[in-house]
Amino acid sequence: MKALVVANWKMHPSTFREAKKLLEETKKAAEKYKVPVVVAPPSIFVRELVSTSRGKRVAFAVQHAHFENEGAFTGEISIAHARDAHVTHVLIGHAERRARGETDEDIAKKVAAALQFGLTPIVCIGEEVRRPGGEYFAQISTQLRTALGGLPSSHLSRVLIVYEPLWTIGADHAMSPHEMHQMSIFIRKTVVDMHGDIGLKMKILYGGSLNAENTLPMLQDGDIHGLLVGRACLDTVEFTKLLKAVSDA
Ligand code: PGA
Numbered sequence: 195m196k197a198l199v200v201a202n203w204k205m206h207p208s209t210f211r212e213a214k215k216l217l218e219e220t221k222k223a224a225e226k227y228k229v230p231v232v233v234a235p236p237s238i239f240v241r242e243l244v245s246t247s248r249g250k251r252v253a254f255a256v257q258h259a260h261f262e263n264e265g266a267f268t269g270e271i272s273i274a275h276a277r278d279a280h281v282t283h284v285l286i287g288h289a290e291r292r293a294r295g296e297t298d299e300d301i302a303k304k305v306a307a308a309l310q311f312g313l314t315p316i317v318c319i320g321e322e323v324r325r326p327g328g329e330y331f332a333q334i335s336t337q338l339r340t341a342l343g344g345l346p347s348s349h350l351s352r353v354l355i356v357y358e359p360l361w362t363i364g365a366d367h368a369m370s371p372h373e374m375h376q377m378s379i380f381i382r383k384t385v386v387d388m389h390g391d392i393g394l395k396m397k398i399l400y401g402g403s404l405n406a407e408n409t410l411p412m413l414q415d416g417d418i419h420g421l422l423v424g425r426a427c428l429d430t431v432e433f434t435k436l437l438k439a440v441s442d443a
Pocket of ligand 1: 202362363364365401402403404422423424425426
């Protein structure tokens, strides 16, 4: 099965007109190489982008959402809003949201809310720094246990985990496929400890400084089911090459 690619547009582009163009190019590339892509645009654009999009290959995510349906939370959007806009996925706990105060406990509530509303949670985990002592394993374990520990095991197949350590986001290099392979094993083992053998089927994605060159080796040797792409999804030439690499893997 082809890997899934999540295109995280972050706070780009600055106009709706550019967003429409970027989506058109993204859809073209996704169709050409038959790669499933989940586009996560700024939420103010999402409803209209969804309504103008008829392709089968592209689905939509919001980049974050509150766990309450509605309430006095100025500036927030809810998972209920996302569902109402026909969005199917929600990014939860991206490092740039965690840096703004999102906690593991918030993330757990959002995962439960997303599942309740029938959206696919794309849960981001990852350490800030990696020291030779290996403390980051404990941090990853805590993030996973808090996010997934309270879920019924039968819901795990509806969750996507993205491993994206902070030191690879917006950096010069991705991590090596070998390091990712080790982390995939650790993630699955941690989920198996919590939920039993269903954890062996956990869908794991990698994110952080992916581009057209490092995508193929990462998919071949990283033991992953997909990718979360930041900068490279804004450059349509680069992203088209990246999707070609996904289809070659
Ligand atoms: P990057 O961003 O691909 O630009 O490193 C990844 C991410 O933050 O999702």
